Amino acid sequence: MAVLGHLIDGNSRVYGIIADPIAQVRAPDAMNEIIAARKSNAVFVPFHVHAGDLSVFVAGLKAWRNLPGFTLTVPHKETARALCDRVGPMAAITGSVNVVRKGSDGAWEGETYDGLGFVSGLKSEGIDPAGASIYVQGAGGASKAIVAALADAGARRIAVANRSTIRATILIERLETVYPGRCVIAGPADLVGADIVINTTSLGLNENDPSPIDTSALHSRQIIAEVIMRPDTTALLEVAQARGCRVHKGVHMLTGQVREIANFLGI
Amino acid sequence: MAVLGHLIDGNSRVYGIIADPIAQVRAPDAMNEIIAARKSNAVFVPFHVHAGDLSVFVAGLKAWRNLPGFTLTVPHKETARALCDRVGPMAAITGSVNVVRKGSDGAWEGETYDGLGFVSGLKSEGIDPAGASIYVQGAGGASKAIVAALADAGARRIAVANRSTIRATILIERLETVYPGRCVIAGPADLVGADIVINTTSLGLNENDPSPIDTSALHSRQIIAEVIMRPDTTALLEVAQARGCRVHKGVHMLTGQVREIANFLGI
Numbered sequence: 240m241a242v243l244g245h246l247i248d249g250n251s252r253v254y255g256i257i258a259d260p261i262a263q264v265r266a267p268d269a270m271n272e273i274i275a276a277r278k279s280n281a282v283f284v285p286f287h288v289h290a291g292d293l294s295v296f297v298a299g300l301k302a303w304r305n306l307p308g309f310t311l312t313v314p315h316k317e318t319a320r321a322l323c324d325r326v327g328p329m330a331a332i333t334g335s336v337n338v339v340r341k342g343s344d345g346a347w348e349g350e351t352y353d354g355l356g357f358v359s360g361l362k363s364e365g366i367d368p369a370g371a372s373i374y375v376q377g378a379g380g381a382s383k384a385i386v387a388a389l390a391d392a393g394a395r396r397i398a399v400a401n402r403s404t405i406r407a408t409i410l411i412e413r414l415e416t417v418y419p420g421r422c423v424i425a426g427p428a429d430l431v432g433a434d435i436v437i438n439t440t441s442l443g444l445n446e447n448d449p450s451p452i453d454t455s456a457l458h459s460r461q462i463i464a465e466v467i468m469r470p471d472t473t474a475l476l477e478v479a480q481a482r483g484c485r486v487h488k489g490v491h492m493l494t495g496q497v498r499e500i501a502n503f504l505g506i
Numbered sequence: 507m508a509v510l511g512h513l514i515d516g517n518s519r520v521y522g523i524i525a526d527p528i529a530q531v532r533a534p535d536a537m538n539e540i541i542a543a544r545k546s547n548a549v550f551v552p553f554h555v556h557a558g559d560l561s562v563f564v565a566g567l568k569a570w571r572n573l574p575g576f577t578l579t580v581p582h583k584e585t586a587r588a589l590c591d592r593v594g595p596m597a598a599i600t601g602s603v604n605v606v607r608k609g610s611d612g613a614w615e616g617e618t619y620d621g622l623g624f625v626s627g628l629k630s631e632g633i634d635p636a637g638a639s640i641y642v643q644g645a646g647g648a649s650k651a652i653v654a655a656l657a658d659a660g661a662r663r664i665a666v667a668n669r670s671t672i673r674a675t676i677l678i679e680r681l682e683t684v685y686p687g688r689c690v691i692a693g694p695a696d697l698v699g700a701d702i703v704i705n706t707t708s709l710g711l712n713e714n715d716p717s718p719i720d721t722s723a724l725h726s727r728q729i730i731a732e733v734i735m736r737p738d739t740t741a742l743l744e745v746a747q748a749r750g751c752r753v754h755k756g757v758h759m760l761t762g763q764v765r766e767i768a769n770f771l772g773i
Contacts, residue, residue: 299566
């Protein structure tokens, strides 16, 4: 819980998160905690902006000299891509942007840290995806970002499993052009052979959700990772723990992402 | 000194001051102190915006749903008038706006509290301008706002003295249409006959400034008031004190204005 411990004055830089709805966002709390820890003269605030108003709002932010950048979440992550003058490699691959900063030439520079934050969270727990064989359940927005970041971090093989094979195929074809021969549609052997198993679906958010993966195949040489933050320990992680797996909670993706975004924004 | 004692979260309202330069603004400190005292879930930040960017920035603010309003200072107070959909009586008279809020219909409502804040400061010290004869030195922006607010508060006679009689005449003609027969060009007898004498010029900011008014005419039945905040007690106020006058410091205008603006913005 971040209580702003410093004075806001005429020299303070201002950052914020653009979202709709806004009430649930946790970024101000997390970012103001980092601001306090780094003793920056800055503050991070909520921007409640409707989808149709994003471009006029961002045009206004360009004129706000002491605003070095901002983050975005639902429903703005795809539309923000078009407002950027330049984007980083993850945004180029995924078509999604969740942080934008002003470059030294005044241009908007966008990137997405959804996947990079997950990888940063893994590494902060001593887990290096370089050279690993990874099984990823799900092929939605979170999966796309995570698979791209894992490939970028040097994962040897990434097997993507999804209820809709078409969606997984589209994701893999997109990655194939940038990281050829690394991503495949998951087959039956991939779950057993994986060093790291990651759930990127929303199954586990609710108490009665079915398991996102076949837990009977898990074994103690595997690391099982989540993107779900609440509950802190999902049913999947509980079962994995019982089967002797090392588990990696969803919260690490948040803390990894917050740290990376703070660095990108110069907080 | 205001340290934000509360958590900024997704439900926080955000306010700010638009200015250029920005480093010197004291509004964030003063307003965050009021926010803390009123236990509002809000924060007040600096907006550094160049003169030519004001309209694009304010268009962006319209899209920011949890921003109920903002204040402005140099160089935006006159140009802001044109961006408002409606203005209050003081803004209509002076052509200057230093606070804008979103009305319930989404329209921008502007007003200036430069003069109303001065009157509020007088009243907070138990000085009522209603029925008083007042001598005002200066005919610039601060004078215009203060004279209008004094007339609005029921001052009986306001004598305006200025080095340039033309400027004083223009000011008085403007006021004449709204408050007929109340404002006059100051003659020699007005300084002696005044209940309240107000310096609205910048003379007194610097140590070697000449006195803005002829202090030999001051007497102990008068109240001498300043708009200058630094030094806290100007040379004029020191001489006035020595002559037995009651003095009214510039700081009361600031505190009066901050309180009135916070109320206008619903902070």
